[in-house]
Amino acid sequence: MIQYALKCAEGHRFDSWFQSAAAYEKLVAGGMVSCAVCGASTVEKSVMAPRLSRGEQPAPRADLSVAASPQEKALAEMRRKVEQNADYVGRAFASEARSMHEGETETRAIWGEARPDEARKLLEDGVPVMPLPFMPSRKTN
Numbered sequence: 001m002i003q004y005a006l007k008c009a010e011g012h013r014f015d016s017w018f019q020s021a022a023a024y025e026k027l028v029a030g031g032m033v034s035c036a037v038c039g040a041s042t043v044e045k046s047v048m049a050p051r052l053s054r055g056e057q058p059a060p061r062a063d064l065s066v067a068a069s070p071q072e073k074a075l076a077e078m079r080r081k082v083e084q085n086a087d088y089v090g091r092a093f094a095s096e097a098r099s100m101h102e103g104e105t106e107t108r109a110i111w112g113e114a115r116p117d118e119a120r121k122l123l124e125d126g127v128p129v130m131p132l133p134f135m136p137s138r139k140t141n
Contacts, residue, residue, distance in 0.1 A: 008035035009042040037071055039133065079134050086111045088136065094118035101127040112136075 002021060007013045014036040018024040024045075027033050033043045067073040086109035089096045093112030099105045111132060114122070122129050 005046040005048040006033070006035075006043050007046040008038060008040040010035065010038050010040055012037040012040075013046055075133060078132075082111055082132065085109055088112060090136075094122060097122055097127050097129055098125070101125075 001017050001019060002024070003015055003017050004024060005013065005015055012035050016033070016036070018027070024033075028043065031041050034041045035043060067076050089110045089112040091113050093110065094114045096105070096110055096112070100107045100110075113136065114129075119129065119131070
């Protein structure tokens with residue numbers, strides 16, 4: 001794993017982890033890396049200082065479960081509202097959205113996962129959908 005400091009065309013700076021340098025290049029070339037703040041798809045590596053160990057204990061990390069910025073707080077609130085007011089349909093999102101749009105099933109608020117080609121086809125067909133800036137929670141045992 002490798003961590004890169006990134007910046008978007010709007011000047012927002014953020015960090016992200018990648019499996020490897022080659023994985024980063026592939027994701028950027030495919031337009032799959034976007035700004036964590038504004039969603040811009042023009043992202044590049046920023047100047048970073050190397051991490052060197054001096055044998056000292058690292059400083060304790062901030063509690064990552066607490067939102068640190070106004071953007072993180074807004075995202076957390078959006079996620080809470082979506083999870084509270086919409087049904088999670090998982091990978092069946094595209095078929096559920098299409099079924100509601102075509103009047104085959106009752107319209108309701110849903111959210112889930114769709115492959116890029118499925119989402120593109122929904123939009124081309126006039127199905128009102130939009131991407132969410134978060135992934136479903138991964139539950140662990």
